[in-house]
Amino acid sequence: METDWQQWAQSAPTPVLAQALLGTELVVAGCGGLIVETEAYLGAQDRAAHAYQNHQTRRNRALWGPPGTVYVYQMRQYCLLNLNVQAQGVPECILIRALEPTRGVAQMAARRKQTGVAIANGPGKLCQALALTLADNEKPLAASRLNLTLNVARPAAIASGPRVGVLNKGVWTTAGLRFWVAGNPYVSGISRRAAELHQKGWQHGTDEHA
DNA sequence: GAGCTGATTGGCT
DNA sequence: GCCAATCAGCTCC
Numbered sequence: 001m002e003t004d005w006q007q008w009a010q011s012a013p014t015p016v017l018a019q020a021l022l023g024t025e026l027v028v029a030g031c032g033g034l035i036v037e038t039e040a041y042l043g044a045q046d047r048a049a050h051a052y053q054n055h056q057t058r059r060n061r062a063l064w065g066p067p068g069t070v071y072v073y074q075m076r077q078y079c080l081l082n083l084n085v086q087a088q089g090v091p092e093c094i095l096i097r098a099l100e101p102t103r104g105v106a107q108m109a110a111r112r113k114q115t116g117v118a119i120a121n122g123p124g125k126l127c128q129a130l131a132l133t134l135a136d137n138e139k140p141l142a143a144s145r146l147n148l149t150l151n152v153a154r155p156a157a158i159a160s161g162p163r164v165g166v167l168n169k170g171v172w173t174t175a176g177l178r179f180w181v182a183g184n185p186y187v188s189g190i191s192r193r194a195a196e197l198h199q200k201g202w203q204h205g206t207d208e209h210a
Numbered sequence: 211g212a213g214c215t216g217a218t219t220g221g222c223t
Numbered sequence: 224g225c226c227a228a229t230c231a232g233c234t235c236c
Contacts, residue, residue, distance in 0.1 A: 039228070048228070059221060076229055077219055095228060124229050165228050 003150055005141040009067030009085040014092045015040045017085050019179045021094060025152040028130040028145050031104030033120065034153050037097040037180040037187045039163045041082075043090055047169040051091030062138040063091035070144050072137040078124030079132055083141070097123045097164070097178075100186040122188040157182040164188070 009017065018040040026032045041049040043063075050060040050073070062071040063084055071082040071093055082093040099120035101108055108129035109115045120126040127133075136144060159182040162174050180187045 041228080050228080057222070073228090074220060075227060076217080078229055080228065082228090097228090122229070163228070 003148070005068035005148070006066060008150075009083070010087055014042055014085055014094065015177060015179075018094045018177070019158050020150070021083075021096070022155050022158060022179060022181050023151060023153040025102070025147075025149040026096070026099060026130075027103055027147040027149075028132065029104075031108050031130055032147070033099040033101040033103065033105075033186075035096055035098070036100050036184045037178070039095040039097060039179070040177040041093050041095060042177070043086070043092040047172045048163060048166040049091070049093075051093075054091065056091075060091075063093055064089055065138060066140060068141045070136055070139050070141055070146060072127070072132055072134055074134060075124065079127040079134065080123040081127050081130075081132055081136075095123060096126065098180070098186055098188045099126050099129070100184060101129070117186050121186050155181040155184075 011017070012020070018038040021035050021038050024035045026035055041051070043049055043051045044054040046052060051063045056064060059073055060071070062069050065084055066088045067085055069084040071084050072079050073082075074080075081096045083096065084091075084093050086092045101119050105119070108119050111131060112119050112125060112129050114125075118125070120129045136146070141148065158179055160176040160179050162176060163178045166173050
């Protein structure tokens with residue numbers, strides 16, 4: 001049975017949905033794999049989000065679209081893939097950061113000119129492997145090239161920690177809104193030093209060391 | 211192996 | 224002109 005993504009995207013708080021995406025299979029034109037890492041972005045209140053203070057621009061307007069809308073944007077020479085969640089007009093989203101390749105692996109490796117874990121262990125790499133571009137932006141999931149299947153695999157354990165590339169954003173810098181499948185080798189790398197910087201001021205000590 | 215740095219594109223102020 | 228939710232390669236332990 002197909003998932004009603006518009007409904008799903010409003011069925012729980014964004015961090016919960018971000019965790020639910022772990023173990024979900026993402027397939028685009030025969031290439032894809034299991035989602036092993038996501039980050040939650042909490043809209044207008046979140047200093048690290050594009051939608052902070054409801055600042056709407058041409059680039060990020062997909063965030064205000066219906067739940068289940070695909071939000072792709074460009075960072076340097078790469079594209080990053082997000083899924084818009086929560087009610088229309090609430091600009092929260094989930095960044096999909098890493099995949100464990102399972103389908104069309106050879107083709108993805110060819111696009112990336114890399115093999116193994118390096119095929120999709122990062123948001124820019126993932127989009128390159130799947131050949132996602134700005135042409136995929138602002139489309140309802142159901143009408144997009146993306147094919148998602150929930151719960152294809154179930155993580156043995158989910159780890160959480162600070163998001164990547166979020167510096168000097170107060171409490172949002174250390175908020176544990178990044179989720180990954182604990183121990184999975186396809187999760188994107190984060191340098192030890194960067195991790196320590198993030199951990200400064202971390203009070204809850206819930207960090208797992210993957 | 212870990213950390214640092216340059217590359218390079220597009221959007222916003 | 225500045226900044227950005229990155230990546231890969233190079234240096235130095």
